[in-house]
Amino acid sequence: xxxxxxxxxxxxxxxxxxxxxxxxxxxLEFVGPCSRQPLLSENIDFPLAKNVGELTVSILDLHRIxxxxxxxxxxxxxxxxxGLDANVVISDEEMLSYGWCFSVDGVAPDVYPxxxxxxSKIRKIEWxxxxxxxxxxxxxxxxxxxxxxxxxxxxxx
Numbered sequence: 001x002x003x004x005x006x007x008x009x010x011x012x013x014x015x016x017x018x019x020x021x022x023x024x025x026x027x028l029e030f031v032g033p034c035s036r037q038p039l040l041s042e043n044i045d046f047p048l049a050k051n052v053g054e055l056t057v058s059i060l061d062l063h064r065i066x067x068x069x070x071x072x073x074x075x076x077x078x079x080x081x082x083g084l085d086a087n088v089v090i091s092d093e094e095m096l097s098y099g100w101c102f103s104v105d106g107v108a109p110d111v112y113p114x115x116x117x118x119x120s121k122i123r124k125i126e127w128x129x130x131x132x133x134x135x136x137x138x139x140x141x142x143x144x145x146x147x148x149x150x151x152x153x154x155x156x157x
Contacts, residue, residue: 024120028059031128033080033098033146034156040065052104052125053114071114074100080129080146081153088152093136098151101130101143108143129154 025045029038042059049055053071060067060077067077076082077100086098102113103126109116131149132142150156 026055026118026122027124028055029124029126030078031126031145031147032078033129033150033154035147036145039078047118049118051114051118052102052116052122053112055118055125056102056113056127069100072112074102074127076100077127078129081151085153086151095134096131096149096151097134098129098131098146098154100127102127 025043026047028040028042028044030040031037032039040059040063042063044055044059047055049058051071053073056074057067057069057071060074065077066079068075068082069077080086080100081098088096088098090096101108103109104116104122105124106126128143129146130143131146131151132144133140146154147156
């Protein structure tokens with residue numbers, strides 16, 4: 001009887017240790033070019049995806065949101081300007097470049113979304129349409145929410 005009880009305790013402890021690195025619940029949001037209000041917000045309990053990128057494309061696919069991208073990044077979604085149309089030339093030395101950025105628990109990582117494993121500590125993933133500002137050969141800011149300075153062709157009022 002003691003052997004069985006000891007074995008069950010070891011088994012339970014092993015299961016707990018194995019499960020703490022798996023994501024338990026996470027909120028995934030997409031914030032568009034015109035407002036802080038999310039275009040899509042999804043609470044996911046126990047996501048099966050292995051990383052932030054896989055979770056992102058699975059939610060876009062689930063909601064049948066047209067997009068161009070992969071687990072490595074989103075190039076186009078929700079009809080926001082993309083590619084060359086996403087650049088706003090201000091002068092010969094200055095431009096704004098718009099696109100999709102993401103943050104994990106409020107921090108914009110320096111890696112691609114498919115390189116961030118889903119772990120239990122992650123609570124919120126936010127994709128947001130943003131701009132980066134280029135001046136005289138230097139990117140002076142990156143991934144600023146676009147609703148602060150909307151793209152002229154985004155349809156924002």
